Amino acid sequence: xxHVGIDHHLAPLDVREQVAVDASVAARTAAxxxxxxxxxxxxxxxxxxxxxLYVASPESDGADLALGAWLRHMPAAPPxxxxxxxxxxxxxxxxxxxxxxCGLESAILGETEIQGQVRLAHERARAGGTLGPVLDRxxxxxxxxxxxxxxxxxxxxxxxxxxxAAAEVVRRVFDTLEDRRVLVVGAGRIAAQAARAVAExxxxxxxxxxxxxxxxxxxxxxxxxxxxxxxxxLSAELAQAHVAILAAGGAPLTVQDVExxxxxxxxxxxxxxxxxxxxxxxxxxxxxxxxxxxLEALESIVAGALAARREAVPAVEALVGEEVEAYELWMxxxxxxxxxxxxxxxAEAIRVAEMQWLPDDLDPAAREAMExxxxxxxxxxxxxxxxxxxxxxxSQDPSLPTVRDLQSxxxxxxxxxx
Amino acid sequence: MDTMAVPLLVLVVAGYAAVxxxxxxxxxxxxxxxxxxxxxxxxxxxxxxxxLLLLSLATERSPFTTLGQSLSFLAFSLGTLYLVLEATxxxxxxxxxFYALAAAIxxxxxxxxxxxxxLAWADAPRxxxxxxxxxxxxxxxxxxxxxxxxxxxxLGTHARVKRKQWDGGAHGPSLDGFQRLLRRASLLGxxxxxxxxxxxxxxxxxxxxxxxxxxLTGTIGVLLALLITAFWIWWRRPRFGPLAAWLNIAAVLALxxxxxxxxxxxLRGGL
Numbered sequence: 235x236x237h238v239g240i241d242h243h244l245a246p247l248d249v250r251e252q253v254a255v256d257a258s259v260a261a262r263t264a265a266x267x268x269x270x271x272x273x274x275x276x277x278x279x280x281x282x283x284x285x286x287l288y289v290a291s292p293e294s295d296g297a298d299l300a301l302g303a304w305l306r307h308m309p310a311a312p313p314x315x316x317x318x319x320x321x322x323x324x325x326x327x328x329x330x331x332x333x334x335x336c337g338l339e340s341a342i343l344g345e346t347e348i349q350g351q352v353r354l355a356h357e358r359a360r361a362g363g364t365l366g367p368v369l370d371r372x373x374x375x376x377x378x379x380x381x382x383x384x385x386x387x388x389x390x391x392x393x394x395x396x397x398x399a400a401a402e403v404v405r406r407v408f409d410t411l412e413d414r415r416v417l418v419v420g421a422g423r424i425a426a427q428a429a430r431a432v433a434e435x436x437x438x439x440x441x442x443x444x445x446x447x448x449x450x451x452x453x454x455x456x457x458x459x460x461x462x463x464x465x466x467x468l469s470a471e472l473a474q475a476h477v478a479i480l481a482a483g484g485a486p487l488t489v490q491d492v493e494x495x496x497x498x499x500x501x502x503x504x505x506x507x508x509x510x511x512x513x514x515x516x517x518x519x520x521x522x523x524x525x526x527x528x529l530e531a532l533e534s535i536v537a538g539a540l541a542a543r544r545e546a547v548p549a550v551e552a553l554v555g556e557e558v559e560a561y562e563l564w565m566x567x568x569x570x571x572x573x574x575x576x577x578x579x580x581a582e583a584i585r586v587a588e589m590q591w592l593p594d595d596l597d598p599a600a601r602e603a604m605e606x607x608x609x610x611x612x613x614x615x616x617x618x619x620x621x622x623x624x625x626x627x628x629s630q631d632p633s634l635p636t637v638r639d640l641q642s643x644x645x646x647x648x649x650x651x652x
Numbered sequence: 653m654d655t656m657a658v659p660l661l662v663l664v665v666a667g668y669a670a671v672x673x674x675x676x677x678x679x680x681x682x683x684x685x686x687x688x689x690x691x692x693x694x695x696x697x698x699x700x701x702x703x704l705l706l707l708s709l710a711t712e713r714s715p716f717t718t719l720g721q722s723l724s725f726l727a728f729s730l731g732t733l734y735l736v737l738e739a740t741x742x743x744x745x746x747x748x749x750f751y752a753l754a755a756a757i758x759x760x761x762x763x764x765x766x767x768x769x770x771l772a773w774a775d776a777p778r779x780x781x782x783x784x785x786x787x788x789x790x791x792x793x794x795x796x797x798x799x800x801x802x803x804x805x806x807l808g809t810h811a812r813v814k815r816k817q818w819d820g821g822a823h824g825p826s827l828d829g830f831q832r833l834l835r836r837a838s839l840l841g842x843x844x845x846x847x848x849x850x851x852x853x854x855x856x857x858x859x860x861x862x863x864x865x866x867x868l869t870g871t872i873g874v875l876l877a878l879l880i881t882a883f884w885i886w887w888r889r890p891r892f893g894p895l896a897a898w899l900n901i902a903a904v905l906a907l908x909x910x911x912x913x914x915x916x917x918x919l920r921g922g923l
Binding site for chain 1: 809813814816818825826827828829888889890891892893
């Protein structure tokens with residue numbers, strides 16, 4: 235098992251851009267390399283942060299062969315001496331993919347999008363016919379460990395962007411946005427990110443106000459149930475809004491503005507101030523029924539979420555360690571398969587030969603019963619020995635028989651024939 | 653009382669206490685409530701129901717004919733109410749308080765159960781109206797206590813959100829979620845208390861003295877006023893949530909104070 239790839243740890247964005255491939259190119263590249271014959275299985279992952287080739291090959295110099303294939307089939311790839319490549323083999327390759335799938339190797343620690351990308355790579359390799367038992371098992375383990383890391387630890391907890399943090403505050407105050415009005419003041423990048431993150435909560439009607447109407451319309455087009463409002467209607471809109479995302483310059487909202495907005499209203503008001511300088515006077519936080527979150531407050535939420543994620547890293551690494559060990563045991567067990575296969579073939583040949591001694595005029599039902607009994611007898615005689623040899627091959631326990639013990643006992647030669 | 657009921661009603665105290673510990677410890681560690689506690693809670697409440705039924709069968713009376721039995725029934729009502737809340741909301745992070753209070757009330761009931769206290773109305777003929785009055789009063793008490801606990805949860809969450817204190821880990825209901833729960837708890841308190849009061853007046857009009865009637869009416873009137881006001885704020889003006897939460901807490905305090913009046917009446921069989 236080998237892996238060669240470029241990721242955000244070692245390669246800058248312009249290099250990653252050159253080797254990033256879409257789904258169809260990834261499938262074609264994997265199929266082309268597979269057709270060269272030196273690799274039995276191939277899977278290729280390509281995201282904005284990494285492009286990686288996973289290869290199962292009987293060749294001892296599989297890592298070099300993988301890099302050579304990479305350079306041949308990706309013309310824009312940097313030279314091997316660029317220092318952009320990460321190459322691993324054996325257990326290190328297994329561990330790398332598992333870490334990738336958990337989000338431990340992601341630019342944003344614990345991000346979950348990578349799990350979908352690993353799943354796509356797995357499905358693509360299967361559909362392209364470049365997947366075999368070794369990589370199939372590895373990708374299944376990667377998807378399983380990714381889910382466990384997300385469900386059993388806090389590696390993916392909390393929002394780690396201003397937008398996500400704003401959405402988390404909205405959830406903590408309102409749960410959902412059903413029957414709620416969200417006012418977005420400003421249509422720049424930060425306002426758009428926050429508005430989209432809040433929109434993901436579901437429900438809610440959005441009202442976008444911006445000095446340049448075209449920008450407001452462009453943002454409104456990306457939000458559900460969104461309407462454009464003129465900036466001079468801000469006071470009236472604020473009085474009806476449940477959440478206000480403010481990221482436009484101009485005179486900040488005063489305490490008096492906020493107090494006016496709070497008059498005669500039923501629900502609390504959440505003000506998310508993303509402006510620098512601020513869009514809302516900090517003293518407005520003291521108004522009854524108002525929750526004011528500025529950039530500093532959102533950053534502390536992000537920092538808290540990241541800290542919680544970092545705290546989870548040792549636990550996730552322990553999960554990865556367990557899974558790597560389980561995979562290695564399985565791989566070592568696979569090493570005993572040719573010998574075991576020969577053993578069972580040999581026993582079956584004996585069974586079939588002995589069955590020929592049965593009288594020709596034997597009742598068909600009785601013959602069928604004998605077939606069943608003898609087949610079962612062979613399975614039961616060899617079953618325990620098989621299990622112990624598989625276990626012995628996968629562990630370092632000296633009390634368990636090895637493949638060599640099996641070969642010696644039954645007179646199986648290196649090729650597996652008795 | 654030759655029945656399994658009393659040992660069972662004593663044992664549930666340990667059950668509630670264990671479950672409360674599981675919930676509170678998980679909250680302290682900012683972890684999800686352990687699965688065993690999630691199972692043990694309903695099992696303890698079911699065992700409590702079994703104990704009360706056995707008691708009722710053994711005495712051939714309602715399971716709240718003494719102070720000890722009434723407290724045990726109150727603890728059971730609180731536990732049951734919490735199970736409904738947990739099944740319909742994300743209140744599990746605050747479950748420790750409910751189970752701890754249920755454990756405390758169930759523990760207070762133990763002396764009354766084990767000392768063979770004579771039944772308050774042992775000699776009195778059966779009276780369905782009186783039984784319904786007591787049952788409804790105890791259930792409304794559970795609803796008011798639940799409202800108080802939820803109000804504490806709301807105030808804690810409100811303070812953290814207002815002060816931007818983000819503690820991470822699993823969090824309970826949103827402020828909006830608390831608002832809905834408290835609105836229902838307040839309404840339930842009113843819906844149970846009002847008929848309990850009416851039935852009580854009807855059942856004891858002949859036996860209760862004027863002072864007892866005045867004391868009881870005053871207590872119930874204050875409770876109803878607090879609960880109705882709290883309900884209205886939760887329903888129509890949730891932005892004044894902290895005020896409504898304090899009203900729910902005040903209702904609990906009024907209930908505890910009022911108990912000083914109701915308690916002797918219950919003991920004397922005057923209710």
